[in-house]
Amino acid sequence: MKVKFTLLSLLIFCFIANGFSQNKMGNSHSFNDEIAYYYKDGVKMSKKNNTPLLLTNINDKVTGNTPSEMAFNWIEKNQQLLKIKKTTDLKVNFKRSSLSGHNIRLQQYLNNIPVDKAQILVHISNTKMVTYIGNTFDPSVQKISTIPSITEQEAFQISKNKIKAKGHLAFSSKELLIYNKQKTTQLIYKVIIESETPIGSWEVLVNAHNGNVIGAKDKAYYYQHPEKKHIHPKPVPPVNGTGNVFLSDPLSFANATYGGGYYDNNDATTTLLDAAMASVTLLDIDLTTGTYMLKGPFAEIVDDESPFNGLFTQGTSTFNFNRNDDAFEAVNCYYIIDKSMRYINQTLGITLMPFQYSGGVKYDPHGLNGSDNSHYSPGSGTLAFGEGGVDDAEDADVIIHELGHGIHDWATGGNASGSEGLSEGSGDYWGQSYSRSLNQWTSSDPEYQWFFNWDGHNPFWDGRITNYGANYPGGLSGSIHTDGQIWATSLMRIYDIIGREKVDKAFLEGLAMTGSSTNQQDAAIAVRQAAIDMGYSCADIDVFTQEFTTTGYVLPSLNHTTIDLGTDTTICDNESITIDAGSYNNYLWSTAATSQTILVDGSITGTGMFTYWVDVTETNGCTNTDTININVTTCTGIKENTFDEIEIYPSPTNGTFTIELHTNFNNSSLEIFDAIGKIIYSQTIIKNKTKTSLTKSIRNGEIIADAIMLSRDISNLPSRDCTPLQLASRAKKISSNRPLKTTVFNTDKLKKLGFGGLLGVASGSQQPPCFIIMEYNGGKRGEKPIVFVGKTITF
Structure with a gap:
């Protein structure tokens, strides 16, 4: 049960917590990481x-x-x-x-x-x-003594005194560095302290020669204004559990507004809030000696910050709590963080994990002394969530926003930039990318663009949006949380055009190319370059370019052309055609060819409709594609010639056509070939204008074609429709009114003629056999007849 405050004590607590979240510190002075x-x-x-x-x-x-x-x-x-x-x-x-x-x-x-x-x-x-x-290589670094005059422990104590650190220290580290951000090059200790009081991931720079403090700064990333290594036991096989969570938040689930049954009410649950919960599988949680813990390969609960509510271990794998119980936020965090990290590493195929420790992302569901804020601490690489107002760990937007800071840090090897609100906007984008993928709001709903739908946009604070109207750079206000909305808005516009996974991949890959001084414009260039290097289509790259440019980011120009393989066409099966993709860097055809051109040969492909596509890579790296259909057909008739001196007409012909020679051709002749190259007609042309009839040749061709089609039709008939007797009947029908004589031997005749072998084979069939003889007597006088003999057995 969570502590309930009277109104007076709540106001006093909020005042104190706000003082902590503002990170006010006596006699402190910060330092500037920006590069002019x-x-x-x-x-x-x-x-x-x-x-x-x-x-x-x-x-x-x-x-x-x-x-x-x-x-x-x-x-x-x-x-x-x-x-x-x-x-x-x-x-x-x-x-x-x-x-x-x-x-x-x-x-x-x-x-x-x-x-x-x-x-x-x-x-x-x-x-x-x-x-x-x-x-950011610095050629102006001066040669100085690199032997410190104070110990790292002395530097740690100086740092601790400087920030007035008290209570539990969740993390601390010391590193000897060269510092060249002031007038002279200095040898320093960079001391990181993550303390209970004041809250934050404090970075203190101490001169290693004289012990002077150069500056102190809270480097933690907070989701809203204001502004120890763990020993891992031997792995045990994970198990799955179940638990209640908000998939995003209760308001988005129900398409409701804050108020009525949907309000914080000092963490007390309601029937409506319980109905907004979903029962989910908690993947790969830890089971050790009968105790279940919210610890898996992608997320792990810790209790590093006040109010130190514990790890919520239990003797069952069922974590069914409602928001009235502190365990609910622990389960909610595990599910949301695990889901996002699996999406990155498994769905997108991008390997990305914390570098500060091995294992899943460490999170404290109840930290920051209970204040109304949450943060990512880059020193320890951990997340922590506050409890003021709506508990932050109840809103997936808050959870994934803070995770987004971690992702930024891990992808850059500890070189995440907060310049111009880049990291804040990146966290907003990553959270909104997840929430929008659930399709809970329509694009016409104002809440479609809201961020922190449950934790914000209520009496506690205003939340943020991803349709922010300001442009870059004129719209920069100097407030990183406000300015980050410019970056998140630009990315979400692209998301709505080309889809989640494409933008998410480019965003993560581009972010990994950025450094500690990267601003929004630099990041836009990196994200587009990542998309190019992953082989995105030129059309997709154009969307990145157009939307980033609309925001105000100035990107290097990309010049590309539109590939055109030409219009669909038809060729004969004895012809070929060359398809040319044009001049590009690389090619990949549907045939697996990698050349600029391919040859389509009708004599190899055979007849039919064939589709060919090619992917080309331009000089700037983006890809383009086009497709062409080639119809290969068997061609008959006379093609129009390409010589002005010869005319052949009409075309198409009914069998009679005229050949007209406008120039005197000596020893001219006409030869006509069939589809396989055999001469079927020849004639000597003795005049400049000759009329020729191919009616007989065409009729002969039609007869052959009819015979081929008949053979095909009979061959394709199933045995039940083409019994020996039915085939014999067809043979007699074909012979009628033709110079063909057809003789059919039935079973009795075959027995008399001694065809015992044939009858023996036929005994395995339900249909009686036939022996068919067809004699062609249409030849010239004196020629011997042509005899076709066939036996048929149908099984």
Whole structure:
């Protein structure tokens, strides 16, 4: 049962909690991670070093046995551009291969000490092309002593005193770094403290030579304003459980508005809220010595933050609670986080997990001292959810928004950027992508665009939207939560046009190419480039370009053409045709050919309708496709010639036609071939205008065609419809009124003639056998007759 407050105590608590969530700290001063930049010929440049911060719209072929080797080879060729004196100052510190290619992050070092936020990101497509470079390498780093004068424990104590940390510490770390964001290069300790009070993931920079504090900043990501390593036991086989959850939130489930039976009521449940719950399978939860725990391969409950409500373990796999019980939020979080992480890793095929620890995403369903906020802590890589107002862990939008911060952090190897609200907007998009996929609201509903439908858009706070009207960059307000709506809105417009999975893949793959100083425009370029490198169609790439441009992002231009294989056509079965796709980088035909052209040969294909398609890859990397139908037919008649000197008419002909020669052709002759190349008619042309009749030849051809069709029809008849007696009857009918004599031997005649072998075989059939002889007597006088002999047995 959750604690109920009187109105007065609730107001006092909210005031105190708000003070914590504002992270107010006596005598604190922050530090600025932003890199000043300008644009030169469309390239984003560092004001400090006059080096490119971002290189896009490039397609540099690279060589090497591994992606890391390729990245180093590219950097060596571009040392002067990046002002790198020695490539030995760079070491690979994070690499990731996925659907769009390979991301190699190279860290800058001085005397084997990392330079803070100084990296080069080299993105290599699956075709071994460098298509995107993010660069924060700092050539202005000065040579200094890298031997600290204070210990890391002393730096930790200085940091703890600076932020006035009290109570339980969920996580802490110390790292020696080179810091070059002020006038001089300094050796520092970066100390991270995740404390009970003040709430947050505090990053404190302490000069390692004199102990001075350079700055302190809460680096946790919060879903709304304001602004310890765990030892894993030996794995045990997981089991499935069941539990009650809100698939998204109760209002979206019921298409209801806040109020009436749908209100927080200090966490008390109602009949309507219970009806909005769904019973779901909790996949792969942990069972150890008879105790079930919400711990699986993609999500794991922890209790790192106050109010320390426990892990909600139990002796049964059934976790059926309602929102009146603190366990409900624990179950809700497990289901939503597990579902989102499985979607990424299994459905989309993108391997993405926390790098701070092994196993599933760690979450505390009741943290932040119970305040009305939630956060992702990049130091420990964990999520925590507050309880003020509507409990945050009851709303899938809040859960997945915070998970989105983690995804951003993990995909970039700890280099997520909060610039211009990029990470906030990314969290909003990832949450809205899930909620909209449930199809609970229609596009005409205002709630279709709402974000935090249950936790916000109520008396507690206003929530956010994904149809935000401001454009970039003029609409930036300086508030990261407000500005993030620009980024989320732009992505959701694309989502509504080309669909969830395409945008989700491009979003995740593009986000992985970004760095610690990436702004919204840089991210838009990265997302589109990821789509290109994954082989998206040019039509889809155009949607990214159009919608991002509509938002105000300036993207490198992409020039592409529309492929056209031509109109559908017909050829004869003794002809061929070449299909030309035009000039592109790569080709893949439906025939598996990879050339610019293919040859369709009617003599090989045979007759019929044949469909051919080709996928082409343009210079910019996007793909285009077209299809053509080729009808291959058996051709008879006379084709119109292509010589002006000869006329053959009429066409089509009834058997008689005229050949007219406008030039005197000596020794001219006419030859007509059948479909297999045999001469069926020839004539010498002795005049410039000759009338010729093919009526007899055409009739002969028709007779042959009729005979072929008859043979085909008889062959295709099932045995029950073509018994020996029926076949004999057909033979006699064909012979009538023709120079054909047909003789049929029945069973009695066959016995008299001694056809015992034939009768023996026929004894296995229900139908009596026949022996049919057909004699053709239509030849010239004196010629011997042609005899056709056949035996028929029907089983």
